Amino acid sequence: MRRVLSLIALVALAAAFALPILWLVTAPFNAKPTLGLSLPKPTLQNLYGVFKNPSAVTGLKNSLMQSTATMLIATATATMAAYAFSRAAFRGRDTILYVLILLSSVVSGVSAMVPLYVLMQRLGLLDSHAGLILVYVGGLLPTNMFIMKDFVDSIPRAYEEAALVDGSSPGQVLLNIAFPLCRPGMAVIAVLIFVSTWSNFLVPFILLRSPSKAPASVAIYSFFNEVGIPILGLIAAYSLIYTIPVVALYIIVNRKFGFRFYGGIKS
Amino acid sequence: MAEVRLVSVSKSFDKVDAVTDVTITIADGEFFTLLGPSGCGKTTTLRMIAGLERPTSGRIFIGDRDVTELPPKARNIAMVFQNYALYPHMTVAENIGYPLRIRNKSRKDIEARTLEVARNLAISDLIHRRPAEISGGQQQRAALARAIIHEPNVFLFDEPLSNLDAKLRTDARTFLKHLQQTLGITTVYVTHDQSEAMAMSDRIAVMEKGRVVQVGPPLEVYRHPTNTFVAEFLGNPPMNLLRSTYAPVSGRPAVEIDGSCVVLSDGQAGLDRLSPGTEVVLGIRPEDIGLFVGAEGEGIAGEVFVVEPLGYETLVSVKTRAGTVKVKTFEDMDLTPGLAVRLVPNTKRVRLFESSGARLY
Amino acid sequence: MRCDNPIISRKVATTFMLPALVFVGVFLAFPAIWAIYIGLTNLTLTGRAAIEPKVVGFANFAAILRDPFFRNSLWITVRFVFGSAIVGQMVLGLTLALLLHNRKGVLKDIVSGVVILAWIIPEVVVAYLWVAFLDYDFGLLNSLRAAVGLRHLNWFFEHPVFSIILFNTWRGTAFSMLLLGAALQTIPPSYIETAEVIGASPWRKFRDIILPLIRPHLVTCAILVTIWTFNVFSPFLLTGGGPAFKTELLSIYTYRNAFKYFKLGYGSAISTLILLINLTLATVYMRLARARRA
Numbered sequence: 040m041r042r043v044l045s046l047i048a049l050v051a052l053a054a055a056f057a058l059p060i061l062w063l064v065t066a067p068f069n070a071k072p073t074l075g076l077s078l079p080k081p082t083l084q085n086l087y088g089v090f091k092n093p094s095a096v097t098g099l100k101n102s103l104m105q106s107t108a109t110m111l112i113a114t115a116t117a118t119m120a121a122y123a124f125s126r127a128a129f130r131g132r133d134t135i136l137y138v139l140i141l142l143s144s145v146v147s148g149v150s151a152m153v154p155l156y157v158l159m160q161r162l163g164l165l166d167s168h169a170g171l172i173l174v175y176v177g178g179l180l181p182t183n184m185f186i187m188k189d190f191v192d193s194i195p196r197a198y199e200e201a202a203l204v205d206g207s208s209p210g211q212v213l214l215n216i217a218f219p220l221c222r223p224g225m226a227v228i229a230v231l232i233f234v235s236t237w238s239n240f241l242v243p244f245i246l247l248r249s250p251s252k253a254p255a256s257v258a259i260y261s262f263f264n265e266v267g268i269p270i271l272g273l274i275a276a277y278s279l280i281y282t283i284p285v286v287a288l289y290i291i292v293n294r295k296f297g298f299r300f301y302g303g304i305k306s
Numbered sequence: 307m308a309e310v311r312l313v314s315v316s317k318s319f320d321k322v323d324a325v326t327d328v329t330i331t332i333a334d335g336e337f338f339t340l341l342g343p344s345g346c347g348k349t350t351t352l353r354m355i356a357g358l359e360r361p362t363s364g365r366i367f368i369g370d371r372d373v374t375e376l377p378p379k380a381r382n383i384a385m386v387f388q389n390y391a392l393y394p395h396m397t398v399a400e401n402i403g404y405p406l407r408i409r410n411k412s413r414k415d416i417e418a419r420t421l422e423v424a425r426n427l428a429i430s431d432l433i434h435r436r437p438a439e440i441s442g443g444q445q446q447r448a449a450l451a452r453a454i455i456h457e458p459n460v461f462l463f464d465e466p467l468s469n470l471d472a473k474l475r476t477d478a479r480t481f482l483k484h485l486q487q488t489l490g491i492t493t494v495y496v497t498h499d500q501s502e503a504m505a506m507s508d509r510i511a512v513m514e515k516g517r518v519v520q521v522g523p524p525l526e527v528y529r530h531p532t533n534t535f536v537a538e539f540l541g542n543p544p545m546n547l548l549r550s551t552y553a554p555v556s557g558r559p560a561v562e563i564d565g566s567c568v569v570l571s572d573g574q575a576g577l578d579r580l581s582p583g584t585e586v587v588l589g590i591r592p593e594d595i596g597l598f599v600g601a602e603g604e605g606i607a608g609e610v611f612v613v614e615p616l617g618y619e620t621l622v623s624v625k626t627r628a629g630t631v632k633v634k635t636f637e638d639m640d641l642t643p644g645l646a647v648r649l650v651p652n653t654k655r656v657r658l659f660e661s662s663g664a665r666l667y
Numbered sequence: 668m669r670c671d672n673p674i675i676s677r678k679v680a681t682t683f684m685l686p687a688l689v690f691v692g693v694f695l696a697f698p699a700i701w702a703i704y705i706g707l708t709n710l711t712l713t714g715r716a717a718i719e720p721k722v723v724g725f726a727n728f729a730a731i732l733r734d735p736f737f738r739n740s741l742w743i744t745v746r747f748v749f750g751s752a753i754v755g756q757m758v759l760g761l762t763l764a765l766l767l768h769n770r771k772g773v774l775k776d777i778v779s780g781v782v783i784l785a786w787i788i789p790e791v792v793v794a795y796l797w798v799a800f801l802d803y804d805f806g807l808l809n810s811l812r813a814a815v816g817l818r819h820l821n822w823f824f825e826h827p828v829f830s831i832i833l834f835n836t837w838r839g840t841a842f843s844m845l846l847l848g849a850a851l852q853t854i855p856p857s858y859i860e861t862a863e864v865i866g867a868s869p870w871r872k873f874r875d876i877i878l879p880l881i882r883p884h885l886v887t888c889a890i891l892v893t894i895w896t897f898n899v900f901s902p903f904l905l906t907g908g909g910p911a912f913k914t915e916l917l918s919i920y921t922y923r924n925a926f927k928y929f930k931l932g933y934g935s936a937i938s939t940l941i942l943l944i945n946l947t948l949a950t951v952y953m954r955l956a957r958a959r960r961a
C-alpha cells in the first residue's frame with residue numbers, strides 16, 4: 040500500500056515537472072505552432088528555418104565563439120591555480136581560498152551588473168566579445184577552481200614524488216605526470232564552464248548592444264520581443280537547437296563522472 | 307652502489323619534531339630497515355634520503371657526496387611507494403621505462419631494457435596493460451621494475467608490502483630479499499611490521515618518537531633489546547615484561563617475582579650499582595620459558611588461562627600474580643584452563659630493565 | 668605544511684596562481700568594491716552626470732529607502748525567496764529525495780532526469796516554456812484546468828507573485844533534491860533498519876532518525892537556495908517585472924533603474940545593498956560550514 044502511494048506520488052511529480060517542457064519537444068515540429076500543445080502533422084520546416092535565418096545563425100555562432108573562448112581561458116587558468124593551491128603551501132593560502140569562496144557566492148550577475156557595466160565602459164570593452172569573455176572568466180573562475188582543487192587534492196602526491204625520484208625535473212613532472220592526471224577534472228570543469236556561458240542571458244544582455252555580437256540567448260529574447268507571435272515556429276525550433284548541446288553535455292558528464300553538483304559554494 | 311650516511315639529521319614541521327638527531331651509516335650493499343610504529347619518523351627519514359623533504363638540520367651523504375641540498379633527480383636513487391604510484395595514464399611498459407625516458411635514452415634501448423627487467427620480474431606478459439588492469443602483486447613488481455631499471459645507487463622502500471594480502475606478502479618478501487641480494491644495491495626499507503624487518507634486513511634501526519633507539523642485526527635487536535619499547539615492539543607475541551624486585555642471593559644476582567626467586571646467570575655487568583630492593587622489570591620471551599604442570603616446586607606459580615594451538619607451537623597464556631605471561635611450548639601437553647602450572651625462565655635469555663625502561667643487561 | 672615543496676616551487680606556484688587571481692581581482696572583486704563608490708555618486712548613462720559624476724554621499728541610499736517602488740520590490744522579493752526557495756524547492760526537493768531514496772531503475776532515472784532537465788535548460792528557453800505553459804488562451808495549464816471543469820486563469824494578472832514562485836520552484840527544485848538525496852545517502856541503513864525493527868512508524872522514522880541526521884544539510888541547502896533565489900533574474904524574461912510592477916524583484920528593480928532610467932549611481936547603490944545581503948548570507952554559511960568541519 041505504502042509502496043503504491045509513493046509510486047503514484049512519483050509519477051505525479053514527474054508529470055508535473057515534465058508538463059512545461061512538453062512544448063519544447065512539440066512546437067518545433069508543428070507547422071502552425073501556438074502556445075498550446077498540439078502536433079497535427081510533424082514537420083522539420085521550422086528547424087530548416089532557423090538555419091536560413093541569418094540572425095539566428097549569427098547568434099549560435101556568437102554563443103559558440105564566446106563559450107569556447109571562455110572555456111579555454113577559464114579552464115587553463117583555473118587548473119593552474121588549483122594545482123598550485125593544492126600542491127604548494129604558503130602563508131595566507133587559506134585566507135585567499137576563503138575570500139574566493141565568499142566572492143563566488145556574493146558577486147553574482149545581478150549584484151554586479153551595474154559596476155560591471157561601468158567598468159567595461161571605462162575600459163572601452165562595452166559591446167565587445169573580449170569584454171564579455173573577460174567578465175565570464177572572472178565570474179566562473181572561483182567555483183571552477185574549487186572543483187578543480189578538490190580534484191587535484193584527490194590525486195596522491197606520491198605520483199609526482201615518484202616521478203621526482205625517478206629523475207624528473209619539476210618541469211617534466213608537470214608535463215608528464217601532473218597534466219595527464221588532471222585531464223579528467225579539466226574535462227569536467229570545461230563542460231561546466233561551457234554550459235554556464237552558453238546558457239547565460241543577463242551578462243550579454245547588459246554588456247552587448249549590437250545584434251551582430253549577441254549570443255543565441257539574447258537573440259531568442261529579441262525575436263520574441265521585437266517580432267512577436269507570428270514567428271513562434273522559428274523561436275521554438277531555435278530554442279530546441281540552442282538547448283540540445285547543454286543537455287547533451289550534461290548527459291556526457293553524468294555518464295562519465297556521475298552527477299556531482301557544483302553549485303556555488305561547496306559544502 | 308654507495309654508502310648512505312645521515313649525520314645528526316632533524317626535521318620539524320611547524321614546530322612539531324618529526325625526526326630528531328638521527329645519525330646512521332648504512333653500508334654499501336646493505337639491506338637496512340627503519341622500523342617503528344606509525345608516527346615514529348621513519349617515513350620522514352626515508353623521504354629526506356630521497357630528497358622529498360629537506361632536513362631542518364644535519365647532513366645526508368650518498369657515497370662521498372653531500373646530497374642534503376640536492377633535488378631528488380641529482381641523487382640517482384629509486385623509490386617504491388606504499389601505493390606503488392604507478393602512473394595510471396601510462397602502460398606498465400611506459401611506467402617501467404619512464405626513468406630511462408627522462409634520461410633521454412633512445413627508444414630502442416628503453417624497449418630492450420624494459421623487456422629485460424620485466425622478464426626478470428616475471429611480468430613481461432603484462433607490460434601492455436594499464437596499472438589498473440593488473441593485480442596488486444603484479445603492480446608491486448611493476449613498481450620494482452621501474453625502480454631497478456636505471457640501476458640506482460640506493461633503493462628506498464616505503465612499506466612496499468603493506469598493500470598486499472597476507473599470503474602474497476610472504477612470497478613478495480622472499481622475492482624482494484632475493485632481488486636485493488642479487489643486485490647488491492644499498493637498500494633502505496621502511497616498515498612497521500617487525501617480522502618483515504626481522505626476515506629481510508641485514509640491520510634494523512628501531513625508531514621511537516623521531517629518534518633511533520637501537521641499531522643492530524635483527525637477532526641482536528631481538529635478543530638484546532635496548533629498552534622495554536624495543537622489547538615489546540619486536541617479536542610476536544612480544545617479550546613478557548614482569549615487575550620484580552632485585553634481590554641477590556648469596557652474592558649471585560637474582561630477582562624476586564611474587565615470592566619466587568629467579569637467579570640470573572653470573573657475570574652480567576651493570577647490576578653492581580643496583581641495591582637490593584630496587585624495582586626492576588624482568589623481560590623474557592615466550593619461547594624462553596619452561597612450563598611445568600603442578601603447583602608445587604620451583605618457578606613462578608600460575609594457572610592456565612587460554613590455550614592457542616598454532617600448529618608447530620602452542621601459545622599458552624598463564625595468569626600469575628605478577629600479570630599474564632605468554633608462553634610458547636613445543637611439546638604436546640594436555641593443558642586445560644584453570645590448570646595449575648609453574649613457569650621457569652631460561653636464565654641465560656632473561657633480560658633486566660630499569661623501571662624507567664632502559665636496559666640493565 | 669611543507670614549505671620546501673619539491674613538487675612545485677614557490678616561484679612556479681605564484682606564476683600559476685597569478686592569471687586566475689588577476690582575472691578574479693579585476694572582473695569580480697574590483698567591481699563589487701567599486702559598486703560602493705559608484706553608489707555614492709550621481710553617475711548616469713547619458714547627460715552631464717555621465718561625464719562628470721559628482722559624489723553625492725548617501726543621497727542615493729536615502730532616496731532608495733524613500734522609494735515606494737523599492738519597498739514594493741523588497742516585499743515581493745521576500746515572498747518570492749521564501750515561497751519558491753524555502754517552501755517550494757526545499758519541501759519538494761526533500762519529498763523527491765525521500766521518495767527516490769533507495770530506489771533504483773527506470774522510474775528513478777525518469778523522475779530525477781525530468782527534475783534535473785528543468786534545472787539545466789537555459790533560462791531564456793525556460794522563460795518561453797512558461798510563457799507558453801501559463802498562456803491564457805492556449806496554455807497547457809489552463810487546458811488542463813478546463814478539462815476538469817475549471818475556468819481559464821489569467822495567471823500573471825490574477826496571481827503574479829504566485830506565478831513566478833511556481834515557475835522558480837519548478838526551475839530550482841533539482842538542487843535541493845540532489846543535495847538532500849546525497850544527505851540521505853550518508854545515513855547508515857542500519858539506523859533506519861533498527862528503527863523499523865523496534866516498530867517505528869514512517870513519520871516517527873522521519874522525525875526521530877532522518878530529520879536530526881540531515882539537519883546540517885537542510886541548513887546548508889536553505890542558505891544556498893536563498894542566496895541564489897535572491898539573485899535570480901529569469902522572472903524578468905517572463906513578466907518584465909509587470910504587470911504594474913507586481914513581479915518586480917530587486918534584481919529587476921536594479922535593472923530598471925540602471926538601464927531603463929539610466930541612473931547608474933542609483934542602481935549601483937541598490938547593487939551595494941544586494942551585495943551586503945549576499946555577504947551576510949554567505950558569511951553565515953561559511954561560519955556554519957567551518958564550525959561543522961571543526
